[in-house]
Amino acid sequence: MLKVIVTRLMAAVPVIIGASFFVFAMMSLMPGDVADMLLDEVTASPEQKEALREQLGLNKPFPIRYVKFLSGAVRGDLGRSFVSNRPVLEEVMEQLPRTIELAVAGMTVAIALGMTLGILSAIRQNSWIDTVSMAVAMVGVSMPIFWLGLLLILVFAVNLRWFPALGQGSPRSLVLPAVTLGTLPAASIARLVRSSMLEVLRQEYMVTARAKGLREQTVIVRHALKNALIPTITIVGLQLGSLLSGAVLTETIFARQGLGQLTVSAIVRKDFPLVQACILVTSIFYVLANLLVDISYAWFDPRIRYE
Amino acid sequence: MTIKGHIMEKSDRISGTLSLGMEAKQENRIAEAFRRLQRNKGAILGLIILVLISLISVFAPLVATHNPIDAVFEESLLPPSSEHLMGTDVLGRDIYSRVIYGSRISLQLGFVSVAIAAFFGTVLGLQSGYFGGWLDMVVMRIIDVMLAFPGLLLAMGIVAGLGFSLTNAMIAVGISAIPGYTRVVRGSVLVIKENLYVDAARVIGCRDLAIMFRHILPNAMAPIIVLSTLGIARAIITGSALSFLGLGAQPPTPEWGAMLNHGRQWLRQGWWVTTFPGLAIMITVLSINMLGDGLRDALDPRLRV
Numbered sequence: 001m002l003k004v005i006v007t008r009l010m011a012a013v014p015v016i017i018g019a020s021f022f023v024f025a026m027m028s029l030m031p032g033d034v035a036d037m038l039l040d041e042v043t044a045s046p047e048q049k050e051a052l053r054e055q056l057g058l059n060k061p062f063p064i065r066y067v068k069f070l071s072g073a074v075r076g077d078l079g080r081s082f083v084s085n086r087p088v089l090e091e092v093m094e095q096l097p098r099t100i101e102l103a104v105a106g107m108t109v110a111i112a113l114g115m116t117l118g119i120l121s122a123i124r125q126n127s128w129i130d131t132v133s134m135a136v137a138m139v140g141v142s143m144p145i146f147w148l149g150l151l152l153i154l155v156f157a158v159n160l161r162w163f164p165a166l167g168q169g170s171p172r173s174l175v176l177p178a179v180t181l182g183t184l185p186a187a188s189i190a191r192l193v194r195s196s197m198l199e200v201l202r203q204e205y206m207v208t209a210r211a212k213g214l215r216e217q218t219v220i221v222r223h224a225l226k227n228a229l230i231p232t233i234t235i236v237g238l239q240l241g242s243l244l245s246g247a248v249l250t251e252t253i254f255a256r257q258g259l260g261q262l263t264v265s266a267i268v269r270k271d272f273p274l275v276q277a278c279i280l281v282t283s284i285f286y287v288l289a290n291l292l293v294d295i296s297y298a299w300f301d302p303r304i305r306y307e
Numbered sequence: 308m309t310i311k312g313h314i315m316e317k318s319d320r321i322s323g324t325l326s327l328g329m330e331a332k333q334e335n336r337i338a339e340a341f342r343r344l345q346r347n348k349g350a351i352l353g354l355i356i357l358v359l360i361s362l363i364s365v366f367a368p369l370v371a372t373h374n375p376i377d378a379v380f381e382e383s384l385l386p387p388s389s390e391h392l393m394g395t396d397v398l399g400r401d402i403y404s405r406v407i408y409g410s411r412i413s414l415q416l417g418f419v420s421v422a423i424a425a426f427f428g429t430v431l432g433l434q435s436g437y438f439g440g441w442l443d444m445v446v447m448r449i450i451d452v453m454l455a456f457p458g459l460l461l462a463m464g465i466v467a468g469l470g471f472s473l474t475n476a477m478i479a480v481g482i483s484a485i486p487g488y489t490r491v492v493r494g495s496v497l498v499i500k501e502n503l504y505v506d507a508a509r510v511i512g513c514r515d516l517a518i519m520f521r522h523i524l525p526n527a528m529a530p531i532i533v534l535s536t537l538g539i540a541r542a543i544i545t546g547s548a549l550s551f552l553g554l555g556a557q558p559p560t561p562e563w564g565a566m567l568n569h570g571r572q573w574l575r576q577g578w579w580v581t582t583f584p585g586l587a588i589m590i591t592v593l594s595i596n597m598l599g600d601g602l603r604d605a606l607d608p609r610l611r612v
Contacts, residue, residue: 018455026468027467138597153574158575241457245459264554282456
């Protein structure tokens with residue numbers, strides 16, 4: 001098990017370094033001069049612009065700038081914001097917990113809803129429950145989450161007044177964002193749980209379990225579900241990406257503070273150091289989360305551990 | 308069996324595969340897949356809706372009742388009526404006509420970004436799988452790095468560098484979808500290149516390019532078709548998400564995501580402003596997903612996730 005963890009960790013290091021290069025290149029190779037953008041074109045003298053370029057290290061060649069960026073990044077220094085002049089990592093870390101809170105709430109909704117729908121439709125295959133759940137799942141994967149969020153606000157906040165439309169802090173204000181964020185992954189999870197349950201239900205050990213005289217409930221939960229869960233872990237891992245993308249949209253819809261909101265505003269303000277930091281931290285977070293899923297996969301399925 | 312006999316037998320099999328056998332099998336497979344698709348009611352329904360949407364977008368000037376960009380300030384935020392089928396937005400623009408014209412943008416966005424992704428993804432996957440070696444390793448590491456970003460974030464980063472416009476949104480969505488194609492195509496190529504007909508093509512002196520594009524690619528088409536179909540749906544969602552965030556199509560373009568972004572500020576005053584463009588995205592994406600699911604079941608059930 002330790003070997004699995006170490007191998008996966010080692011494999012993640014080059015990916016993260018590659019990601020840092022990618023982010024840096026994306027922001028550096030774009031057309032336009034940062035000094036022109038930051039300083040007023042009319043009033044700023046060429047000397048002032050030159051001084052700013054010097055200060056930001058923009059007059060050095062690209063590879064040198066990248067090496068400087070990377071060595072700073074390793075020491076936790078990703079530069080300062082063009083707008084607030086604060087260290088960008090500080091701004092990102094301030095927002096990260098808010099996004100994690102939202103992501104965890106969204107994932108909880110996704111797993112609870114997705115598993116319930118998936119299991120129900122598998123054990124009642126071809127019944128009306130199955131048809132309805134799979135239709136809901138199909139609509140769920142086709143629904144743009146930014147529209148779903150607006151609909152939920154329209155129905156539950158504007159008309160029924162059950163939950164607040166905007167803001168954050170109280171558990172009640174987390175409900176609508178969590179449902180918004182969780183629906184799309186829930187639909188994918190439901191579809192996968194259904195098909196992997198159906199596969200397990202056809203196995204011979206299911207017949208054995210029933211022949212032993214076990215109660216139907218025990219057969220489903222202990223024998224079928226436990227085996228059907230393994231592929232489900234993978235899809236939960238795959239859904240992390242759509243969860244992080246979805247968090248950006250959800251935060252925008254519900255005017256919540258968080259990493260997604262910070263990223264969007266940094267992009268709009270052309271605050272490139274902050275954009276770099278936001279995207280890099282999100283991707284590191286994503287890679288590590290996937291790593292965790294990978295490791296738990298090996299934990300749950302011994303066949304993978306011994307390969 | 309003598310060596311000569313063995314070689315003759317092998318060459319017999321080779322010529323058999325090369326001439327009649329392969330073409331007949333290919334045609335059979337397509338006919339078979341088409342029959343399976345026809346039996347799938349959801350896929351046919353999706354296809355019909357998609358054709359309707361395409362017709363609407365082609366004949367948009369005839370279907371729309373108003374100019375999608377003209378603002379009439381006296382008619383701000385009118386509810387749906389016989390004059391304005393889906394009401395008007397805060398600038399007094401007819402939402403129905405904007406939704407109709409928006410279909411052009413979304414379909415274009417879907418097709419262009421998938422074309423970008425499928426082209427580069429397929430070429431990269433094909434050469435990686437076929438040649439292997441260090442080039443394969445480099446390409447796959449780059450793909451790994453691209454996969455380290457959640458899709459929308461990658462597109463957002465690219466748009467941040469390129470600037471906000473519909474064209475850049477298409478490019479960004481296209482680039483961020485490349486890894487999926489590269490991985491799947493590479494995987495199929497690794498299997499296909501072990502086939503006898505690939506050896507045969509090499510024996511009769513085909514060049515690598517010819518083998519890759521004439522012998523391997525046609526046999527790897529099934530997953531590419533399925534991925535592209537479902538990819539159009541995903542591209543429309545990601546593209547309109549960018550516009551929703553203000554990073555894609557800019558006003559006054561009648562883009563569905565941008566309309567939602569504009570309308571959400573008047574959610575309390577007019578439910579119709581956001582409801583109809585959202586419905587339009589969902590119906591379009593749903594029809595493509597239904598068709599894509601059907602195609603996957605008909606062409607390549609292994610792709611089912």
